[in-house]
Amino acid sequence: MISTTIGVFVFLLFLLMAVQVTYNLYATTMVTSAAHDAARRVAGAAAEGDPSALARGEAWVKELLGEYGERNVDDVAVRRIADAVVVRVVARNPSFVPPAFRRPLGLDTIDRSVRVRIEREIEP
Numbered sequence: 468m469i470s471t472t473i474g475v476f477v478f479l480l481f482l483l484m485a486v487q488v489t490y491n492l493y494a495t496t497m498v499t500s501a502a503h504d505a506a507r508r509v510a511g512a513a514a515e516g517d518p519s520a521l522a523r524g525e526a527w528v529k530e531l532l533g534e535y536g537e538r539n540v541d542d543v544a545v546r547r548i549a550d551a552v553v554v555r556v557v558a559r560n561p562s563f564v565p566p567a568f569r570r571p572l573g574l575d576t577i578d579r580s581v582r583v584r585i586e587r588e589i590e591p
Contacts, residue, residue, distance in 0.1 A: 480564070483563045487560075487569060490561070490563065491574045494539075494560055494577060495577050495579070497532060498540075498558055498577050498579050501528050501556070502528060502581040504531055505524050505531065505545070506552050506582070509527070509545060509552045509554070514586060514587050521545050521552075524552075528540070529543065536558075539559055539561070541558060541559060542556070543555070543556050543557075551585060552585060553580060554581050556578075556579050557578050558576065558577045560574060560576070562575070
């Protein structure tokens with residue numbers, strides 16, 4: 468009876484760990500994609516001379532992430548560095564497993580930075 472209980476507990480822990488890893492992979496992909504799209508939009512608007520593009524960058528990231536962005540994104544930083552736009556997004560993932568298993572694997576937070584060059588046409 469005890470060995471069966473321990474076996475079921477270990478099986479459920481592995482199952483929850485698989486769910487946590489899968490969710491983390493999906494969320495990391497979505498955060499990276501949203502940061503890249505927002506950086507591309509800001510760089511395009513900055514190339515056209517729009518001074519308010521940097522201010523709208525954070526809203527673009529949260530809009531692209533939808534409900535996940537509203538609940539889980541802790542920080543969005545949009546900066547212009549020389550001829551590039553850098554978007555940094557920090558988000559926290561919901562937990563399916565105890566922190567003792569999640570933290571050593573780095574599955575509790577997502578920290579992504581994306582850099583996109585601002586390209587301008589050279590007039591002849």
